[in-house]
Amino acid sequence: MRRGCYLFLSKSSFNLGVIHSARIYESKLGHKVEIKCSEMNIKFVLRFIMLVILGVALNSCAPKKSEDCGFVQNVYGQRISWKSSAPIQLYVSNSVPAALKPAIQRAAASWEQTLGRKVFEVIEENSSQTSTPSRDKKNGIYFLSQWESDRKSEQGRTSVYWAGDEIQEADIRINSADFSYYDQNQEQLVRAASNKTSAGYNFEALVLHELGHFLGLKHREDGGTVMAKELGAWANRTKLATVDAQSVQCEYK
Numbered sequence: 001m002r003r004g005c006y007l008f009l010s011k012s013s014f015n016l017g018v019i020h021s022a023r024i025y026e027s028k029l030g031h032k033v034e035i036k037c038s039e040m041n042i043k044f045v046l047r048f049i050m051l052v053i054l055g056v057a058l059n060s061c062a063p064k065k066s067e068d069c070g071f072v073q074n075v076y077g078q079r080i081s082w083k084s085s086a087p088i089q090l091y092v093s094n095s096v097p098a099a100l101k102p103a104i105q106r107a108a109a110s111w112e113q114t115l116g117r118k119v120f121e122v123i124e125e126n127s128s129q130t131s132t133p134s135r136d137k138k139n140g141i142y143f144l145s146q147w148e149s150d151r152k153s154e155q156g157r158t159s160v161y162w163a164g165d166e167i168q169e170a171d172i173r174i175n176s177a178d179f180s181y182y183d184q185n186q187e188q189l190v191r192a193a194s195n196k197t198s199a200g201y202n203f204e205a206l207v208l209h210e211l212g213h214f215l216g217l218k219h220r221e222d223g224g225t226v227m228a229k230e231l232g233a234w235a236n237r238t239k240l241a242t243v244d245a246q247s248v249q250c251e252y253k
């Protein structure tokens, strides 16, 4: 086998100098020094390597996509949730009738029992001024006697504000303009402001659903979930299904 060395060179002007030096070595060493010029430009190779390194670096910086587990996800496919294990404050507006307030406590307790820890700090507002939902860094639940005329079929709505994958604030609005509610006793209806509805809706079931949104869950329809979009009149959907427990445990446990 012929001895020789292989030099991969860029096509730059100093190549000629290298070739000339190689010829001198050839004469001194008594064997041929082979110079193999690469077709690829070294600058191009370096640029390519830099791009690969940059690509790997950017990829490792990108947020990791996670299983949705029934949660709303951000643009990177991460579940959005309250990342802190500290209880989340929830202010109960004084617009909520006293007869319905215990239902909020029970709905919160249902999620907490499933997670085996305190999740909510439910605080009853005692100010004489009735607060209204707004992005005010305060999580609230509001019983509203006015509701958009084009969304009359909606019993409640939870607005969740997040940054990155972390919820910053959430507000629950209850439509008391178009629906009548009861807590445990169907005979004792808290009548809708319009007083046109004869059907009653289980307030605990509604709040249980809205608290699911509050925690970051989205609608689903399987396994008897409380996160199903529709809540029928007189439906006492106050127990979390196995799928609901699995969802929240996926993120909060």
Ligand SMILES: [Zn+2]
Residues within 6 Å of the ligand: 209, 213, 219, 228, 229
């Ligand atoms: Zn919903």
